[in-house]
Amino acid sequence: MTLEEAYDEFMGELQEQYEEDKVLAAECSHCVKSRLPPKCKDPGRFTVPYCIGKAKERALCDLGSSISLMPLSFAKKWNVGKLTTTEAMEIVLADQSILNPS
Template structure:
């Protein structure tokens, strides 16, 4: 029974740790930045790549 009790204590500690993180207030949502481009280089060729978050 000692091994099972030890396992249960470890599991309880993990659950308490997860609960603590879940109870923390979430940061406010940010506005959607939409799409934007970033420069890309392939050797001597330069271009722009479209990013969408």
């Protein structure tokens, strides 16, 4: 077998393997897509009922936020318990400025 024949055989096998992989990838993609739940509309902001102490309120939630803040006056009004300060937290705001809540 010459070098050219060996090369042609190798390239033929490589092409066959590529075609098999392509078909398998398409089948797997179809299986994954058919099992995904339907995409739902973003609910945006909504309110959630909650109780702190004797107060029964509704909190505004936004799924785009990763933290919730409570003003100190609310915490005192609702008697949430002992509060402590921390210096180990930084909040990065939407405009990329950094806030240290201490």
